[in-house]
Amino acid sequence: MTALTYSSPFPDDFLFGVAAASAQIEGAAFVDGKGESIWDRFSRTPGKVHDGDTLDIACDHYNRFDEDFALMASLGYKHYRLSIAWPRIYPNGDGELNQAGLDFYHRLFASMKKHGIEPWVTMFHWDLPQSLEDRGGWTSRVTVDAFARYADTIVKAFAGEVKHWITMNEIRCFTLLAYGYGTKAPGRKESHKVVNQTFHHALLCHGHGVRAVREFGGAGAVVGLTDNLDVCIPVTETPEDIAAAKAWFLEKNAHVLGAMHAGRYPADYLARVGADAPEVQPGDFDLISLPTDHLGLNIYTGTYVRAGKAGEWEPVALPANYPKADSPWLHIAPQCIYWATRFAAECYGHTALYITENGCGYNDEPVVNGEVLDLHRRDFLRNHLREAHRAISDGVPLKGYFLWSFIDNYEWEDGYQRRFGIVHCDYETLARTPKLSARYYAQVIKTRRIL
Secondary structure, three states: OOOOOOOOOOOOOOEEEEEOOHHHHOOOOOOOOOOOEHHHHHOOOOOOOHHHOOOOOOOOHHHHHHHHHHHHHHHOOOEEEEEOOHHHHOOOOOOOOOHHHHHHHHHHHHHHHHOOOEEEEEEEOOOOEHHHHHOOHHHOHHHHHHHHHHHHHHHHHHOOOOOEEEEEEOHHHHHHHHHHHOOOOOOOOOOHHHHHHHHHHHHHHHHHHHHHHHHHOOOOOEEEEEEOOOOEEEOOOOHHHHHHHHHHHHHHOHHHHHHHHHOOOOHHHHHHHHHHOOOOOOOHHHHHOOOOOEEEEEOOOOEEEEEOHHHOEEEEOOOOOOOEOOOOOOEOOOHHHHHHHHHHHHHHOOOOEEEEEOOOOEOOOOOEOOEOOOHHHHHHHHHHHHHHHHHHHOOOOEEEEEEEOOEOOOOHHHOOOOEOOOEEEOOOOOOEEEOHHHHHHHHHHHHOOOO
């Protein structure tokens, strides 16, 4: 392979896209038969979401999707990662099918086709039907059975319109953060054992998503998981620090990626969790370890790691003034792109990786004279694309990049104060204004170069 330089174009088969999620942009939270989601309930719980913001209107994408796709097309964005709202399809999670929900997505996919945009569809992006939560949510195998039916339904319904499928989005967030820390819906604080069981049930649902695509997706359909894996960066690119970082990576990702690819929970993971290990039924890992076509990685930041005593890894704490976005967890560390993709390929043997989310959240980005001059986001994007480019040059099988997010949206517990979009949304008028970063990204896509 000829090494790339930063002035070289991205490979011809490398794709650029944008991403968003149903609950965060659609609005129409109780329209056309849609059921209540856990985020509809959580957002109405006092003190859980900034300013008590709800998903009721969001960006009104439900009514404005054709306008949004026309804007995407005008900017040259030809790949769009979106999600289907489970409560629109099965308002109670299982039970009666809502045909109006299927009809909405048929209209949406038809609009995408009209505008020349390829859908990359996530089956589950956090909006669990509240009815399933009332029956245990991710702590219960009832949810696994319900997801299996839901996955079968949507793959059968949209097989003629969708070829790129993603099963789950960010298992850690809707399990550990939602059932362990309580910071995301449904806001529970359960034991380590219960949280580990939610991980297992999520992995089973991933397996059902893969199975559904294999059975009903039709010719050419592909499927994979999107994981917000734990990412580390060696402090120095020396053999010692790289080895320490890889050891950290394997340990921190053993319960999701490690389990999927080993076809069992790794022995060192089971030793660490002891009696808190999840309960596994016969046949579970036959489903969990079904082969996938690609792995999606949501990459935002990373932990710095160096070699410690006796060759062990040692995390390095960030100083108080280390640069970060307005999202307090989002420390700026572009090398996370390189090391996350490189380690995922080296440790798990993936031959097709996609960055399915990468972006930054800032507050107070006003439109001034028709512009939003978000140079901080342009800089974030440029520096992270350089690391993606470097990974490709070093032989990492990175096949595409989806920027998060296409438009400012409902940022979960941060409500509408935190803006990740490259298109500004005025939440009073719902007007869309492409930011400087959107224009920059359009030029990168057109030239296939980092400009």
